[in-house]
Amino acid sequence: MKNGLLFTIILVVATLTISLVAGAEKVTLNVWLMKQADVNLLKAQDEALAKFKELYPDIDVKFTVFPYSEYRDKLLIAAAAGAPPDISVVDQIWNPEFSAAGFVIPLDDYVAQSKSVKKENYFSGAWDSALYQGKLYGVPFDVGVWALNYYNKAFFKDAGLDPEKPPVTWDEFYEVGKKMTGPEKWGTALWVGKGDAVQCITDALTFSNGGSVLNQDFTKCLLDQPAAIDSMKFFKKLQEINPAGEVSRTEEDSFQLFTAGKLGMFWYGEWGQDTVTARAPQMEWAIGNFPKPANGKSVGTFGGWNMVIYKNAPHKDAAWKFIEYWTSKEINEKVSSLTPANVEAAKSFLNNKRKFPDVVFQQLTQALYRPIFPRYPDLAEIQRNATTAILTGEKDIEAALKDATAEINTLLNDYYSSNK
Amino acid sequence: MMRGKRRGMVVLHAVFAFLLATFVLFPFAVMLSMSLKAPDEQFTSPPYLIPHRPTMENYIEVFGQGSMFARYFLNSILVAFGTTVVVLGVSIFSSYGYARLAFPGKSVLFTLLLLSQLFPLAAIIVPLYRIMSQAGLIDSFFSLIVGYLAFSVPVGVWLLRSFFLGIPRDLEEAAVIDGCTRMQAFWKIVIPLARPGIGATAAYILFITWQEFMFALTFITTQNKRTLPVGIFDFVGQYETNWGNLMAASILICIPVFILFLFVQKQLVGGLTEGAVKG
Numbered sequence: 001m002k003n004g005l006l007f008t009i010i011l012v013v014a015t016l017t018i019s020l021v022a023g024a025e026k027v028t029l030n031v032w033l034m035k036q037a038d039v040n041l042l043k044a045q046d047e048a049l050a051k052f053k054e055l056y057p058d059i060d061v062k063f064t065v066f067p068y069s070e071y072r073d074k075l076l077i078a079a080a081a082g083a084p085p086d087i088s089v090v091d092q093i094w095n096p097e098f099s100a101a102g103f104v105i106p107l108d109d110y111v112a113q114s115k116s117v118k119k120e121n122y123f124s125g126a127w128d129s130a131l132y133q134g135k136l137y138g139v140p141f142d143v144g145v146w147a148l149n150y151y152n153k154a155f156f157k158d159a160g161l162d163p164e165k166p167p168v169t170w171d172e173f174y175e176v177g178k179k180m181t182g183p184e185k186w187g188t189a190l191w192v193g194k195g196d197a198v199q200c201i202t203d204a205l206t207f208s209n210g211g212s213v214l215n216q217d218f219t220k221c222l223l224d225q226p227a228a229i230d231s232m233k234f235f236k237k238l239q240e241i242n243p244a245g246e247v248s249r250t251e252e253d254s255f256q257l258f259t260a261g262k263l264g265m266f267w268y269g270e271w272g273q274d275t276v277t278a279r280a281p282q283m284e285w286a287i288g289n290f291p292k293p294a295n296g297k298s299v300g301t302f303g304g305w306n307m308v309i310y311k312n313a314p315h316k317d318a319a320w321k322f323i324e325y326w327t328s329k330e331i332n333e334k335v336s337s338l339t340p341a342n343v344e345a346a347k348s349f350l351n352n353k354r355k356f357p358d359v360v361f362q363q364l365t366q367a368l369y370r371p372i373f374p375r376y377p378d379l380a381e382i383q384r385n386a387t388t389a390i391l392t393g394e395k396d397i398e399a400a401l402k403d404a405t406a407e408i409n410t411l412l413n414d415y416y417s418s419n420k
Numbered sequence: 421m422m423r424g425k426r427r428g429m430v431v432l433h434a435v436f437a438f439l440l441a442t443f444v445l446f447p448f449a450v451m452l453s454m455s456l457k458a459p460d461e462q463f464t465s466p467p468y469l470i471p472h473r474p475t476m477e478n479y480i481e482v483f484g485q486g487s488m489f490a491r492y493f494l495n496s497i498l499v500a501f502g503t504t505v506v507v508l509g510v511s512i513f514s515s516y517g518y519a520r521l522a523f524p525g526k527s528v529l530f531t532l533l534l535l536s537q538l539f540p541l542a543a544i545i546v547p548l549y550r551i552m553s554q555a556g557l558i559d560s561f562f563s564l565i566v567g568y569l570a571f572s573v574p575v576g577v578w579l580l581r582s583f584f585l586g587i588p589r590d591l592e593e594a595a596v597i598d599g600c601t602r603m604q605a606f607w608k609i610v611i612p613l614a615r616p617g618i619g620a621t622a623a624y625i626l627f628i629t630w631q632e633f634m635f636a637l638t639f640i641t642t643q644n645k646r647t648l649p650v651g652i653f654d655f656v657g658q659y660e661t662n663w664g665n666l667m668a669a670s671i672l673i674c675i676p677v678f679i680l681f682l683f684v685q686k687q688l689v690g691g692l693t694e695g696a697v698k699g
Contacts, residue, residue, distance in 0.1 A: 035654050037662060042486045067653035070637055077546075077638060081553060144659075252661065260465035275660055278459040 027315040028060040029322055032075065032088035034305070035065045036337050044334040052325050059318045079103040079310065086313035087322060089141050089305040092129040092369060093196060093376045099132035100374035100419065104308040106135035110320045116328050125302045126341045129369035138306030139327050140341030145300040145367045146200035147267035148360065149173075149291060150276065153284040155180045155264030166265075166288030170234045173265070173291040177241035180264035187241030188265045189257045192388050193250035196380040199370065200301040201267060202387055205231035207299035207368050208292045213383070214371040214408075219416065221408035223383070223401045230293070232397050236390055247391050259283070269303065270350075270360040271338055287356040289363055300367040304341060339364065375415055382407045448674075455479070455667035462663055478668035489669060491644050492651030497676070499561055499636075499647055500629040503568040507625050508618065510569070511576030516606065518577065519584035520592075530581075533574045541571070541634050549638055563639040564647070568632065572625050579624065583617025584610065616686075623684040630677060648673050 036042060049061055064085065066074055072094060078084045079098070090098055098104045111117050119127050122140045130138035153163035159179040167173040177187020192198050203213055211227025214220065222228065239246065243257065251268070258266035259279035267290065276285055292298040307327060309319045325331055333345035339360070340346045346364065350357035373379055386404035389395040395403070449469060454462055456474045482489045517523070518530055548567060549558070557563040587610055595605040611618070633649040640646050652673065655666040 034658070037486070037654070037657070037665075039484070039486045064641060065643060067656055068658040069653050069656055070650065073637065074641065077549065078641070081549060083553070083558075251659075256463040257465070260463055262465050269659065271659055275459075279463060281460050 026058050026060060027318050028062055029087060029313075029315065029319055030062050030064065030085040031322065032071075032085040033063055033065050034071060034089060035067045038337060041335070041337055048326075048331050048335050052322065055325070056318070056321060059315075059321065061322060082312060084310040084312055086315065086319050087307060087309055090138065090308055092126070092302060092304050092306060093380075095130050095138050095306050095308070096132050096372045096376060097374045098308060099135075099137040103310060104137050105311050105316065106137055107139065107309065107320070107323075108136050111136060111139075114320075114324060117324055121329075121343060122327075122341050123302070123343060123346070123364055123367070125367045125369045126304055126306070129302060129304075129372070130306045132372060138308045139323050141305045141307045141327055141332070142336040142338035143302055143304035143341045143346070143364060143367075144269045144271050144338045145302060145360070145363045146197070146204055146269050147290050147300060148270060148363055149265055149288040150258060150268055150272070151265040151286060151288060152258070152261065152263065153286060154261075155185070159264075163284075163286070166286070167291055168289070169294050170291050171294065174234075174237060174241065177238070177264060181241045184262065186243050186257075186263055188238060188267070189249070189254040189263050190235070190238055190242045190246035190391070191249040191251050191254040192247050192384060192391065196377060196384070197251050198387055199380045199383045200303060202232065202235060202383065203368075203370060204290055204299060204301040205235055207301065208290065208296045210296060213379075214373070214412075218371055218373050219412055221405045221412065223386075223408065224398075224405040229397055229401055232387075232390055232401065234293075235387075236397060239391065247388050270354055270363075273354055287359050289359060298363070298366060300363050302367045302369045304338060306341075373412070373415070374419075375411060378411055379408055382411065451667045451670055454663055455671050457664060459664060478664040479672075481665050482668045482672065488643055488646070488651060488654065489672075492646055492648045493672070495561070495645060496630060496648040499564050499568075500626050502561065503565050503572060503629045504622050504625045506565065506569060507572045507576045508622055510573050511580050511621070512611075512618065514573075515577040515580035516584050516610065519581045520589070533577060536574050537571065544570075545634060545638055548635075552639055558639060559641045559645060561645065564635055567635040567639060568629050572628060575628075576621050576625060579621045580614070580617055583614045583621075586617075587613045619684050623680060626680060627677065
């Protein structure tokens with residue numbers, strides 16, 4: 001009897017201890033994401049998260065979302081203060097900065113053992129954007145491509161052109177635009193804006209022309225080479241078929257001109273489709289590939305977001321499980337507002353949610369990422385200033401690109417010599 | 421002849437006042453107009469001010485599912501009023517001290533108080549973040565209220581001191597002779613007379629805390645603790661902005677300020693200038 005009591009007590013204590021320990025093992029992952037306004041998307045996120053918690057009852061996940069304009073500052077302050085989340089998405093162009101600063105960890109070991117996260121499952125340009133000095137610091141979550149050629153079919157008809165045959169080459173684009181340009185209407189609208197978006201357009205022109213912004217190991221600027229010079233010559237020529245004021249316009253201002261029916265064609269990413277439909281429900285529009293030089297290839301520039309794990313995260317294995325889950329085909333397709341970075345998910349997403357899915361998909365598979373450099377925002381600013389100088393005529397094209405190349409080389413040298 | 425000239429002046433004044441009002445109110449009119457338009461009316465060419473098919477859709481969406489706007493609104497009210505109450509409590513006594521009492525180091529301390537206003541916010545935000553973080557206040561309303569005190573108490577003290585200086589000392593002395601204690605004289609004579617000044621100061625503090633962005637952005641992380649100036653960016657996406665919702669939210673944010681201004685307008689305008697010449 002006494003023994004029985006003792007045994008019962010031991011049993012109870014043991015059970016309690018085990019359950020306490022098991023309870024303590026439940027980990028919480030803090031995940032920072034971008035704010036999404038779409039109610040359906042929020043619902044899909046909740047459902048996907050509930051399923052994850054079913055699969056991994058020991059892992060709790062807490063989402064905190066931020067609007068784009070505040071997101072980078074919040075991440076940098078938190079990371080610098082040593083209190084970052086466990087996981088977050090980062091813009092492709094911030095990834096090198098976070099990698100170089102040691103805020104986030106390389107994921108190669110996890111990838112090597114993973115069944116689902118493999119390079120071939122994602123758009124290669126997006127995957128490569130997460131590489132830094134040979135290591136992979138992020139898994140692509142979603143992507144977008146600058147740019148596709150949106151066009152207003154009415155402009156083609158008015159100019160006596162076939163609206164089913166959008167221009168393919170640079171020369172055709174210019175000629176078609178010229179025919180469309182008249183009083184209060186234009187072939188297209190350029191813009192410079194304030195952020196790092198205009199580089200996506202000028203880089204895409206350079207990529208299409210076989211050029212590049214930096215050399216392969218990102219140590220030397222190539223903007224003074226003929227490929228970049230010729231692409232900027234074409235860009236400047238488009239001023240003739242564009243309403244004045246491009247230097248002070250943003251991409252959004254120019255996009256508004258398109259939806260207001262003032263432009264025949266406009267270069268913008270696939271995510272703009274819903275906006276065109278909402279703002280111009282009457283307009284008959286379509287999408288063509290980004291124009292290419294006569295003997296070049298239509299190459300766009302990638303934008304998008306990668307998922308990273310922070311160095312301070314206490315439960316990195318759990319964090320990896322979440323990333324594997326969130327970027328898997330089935331989930332990636334549902335929880336992404338931009339095109340999913342998982343190729344299979346992207347196909348199905350584009351078929352369900354976008355018009356002209358084949359054109360978009362093709363453009364995505366041919367897109368390149370922007371230069372991988374921890375101080376990319378500074379580099380982008382030098383490029384943007386050169387673009388401004390070229391468009392205003394303050395400098396001629398060769399001189400502007402030569403100066404920009406010199407400035408960028410100084411920036412690269414400064415960085416690499418002080419961060420060896 | 422003289423009368424005609426005067427009438428001419430009146431007309432001229434009216435014209436200028438009208439032009440000024442148009443200039444000042446035009447952005448607000450655009451805001452209102454956009455908030456009542458569906459997306460296909462927002463960016464037409466040429467633009468027009470009066471919506472052809474006015475809609476309340478944007479206002480409904482601002483409070484709709486997935487939107488935290490109502491929460492942000494409540495948080496802002498809480499933080500702005502909380503800060504104002506504390507600032508008034510501290511600065512009424514402090515400024516009276518600076519106005520009336522003699523104590524060693526008075527002018528040095530007062531100068532120091534003003535000096536604290538000279539630091540740009542950007543320069544003190546990181547140290548403040550660390551302090552708040554070590555005090556365990558990060559991501560709480562306290563961090564905001566305490567942070568706001570740092571720059572609004574000096575303003576409050578400085579404004580109120582001028583009002584107290586404007587009240588004749590004789591009145592208090594008379595009250596003391598009639599049997600009041602110093603404290604009673606303060607409560608019964610000085611405070612009622614300084615009421616316009618206190619109202620103006622309160623309104624001023626409310627205005628600056630209602631629209632404060634940088635501290636609110638830095639100290640608060642959790643979504644349901646964010647205030648309006650930060651929260652309104654929910655409507656601004658990476659590539660695209662939901663202009664209709666954004667403008668509807670902006671109109672809603674302005675309303676409390678307008679109401680407050682209607683109530684305190686007289687005191688604010690009179691009060692601030694009254695203080696100015698005595699400073």
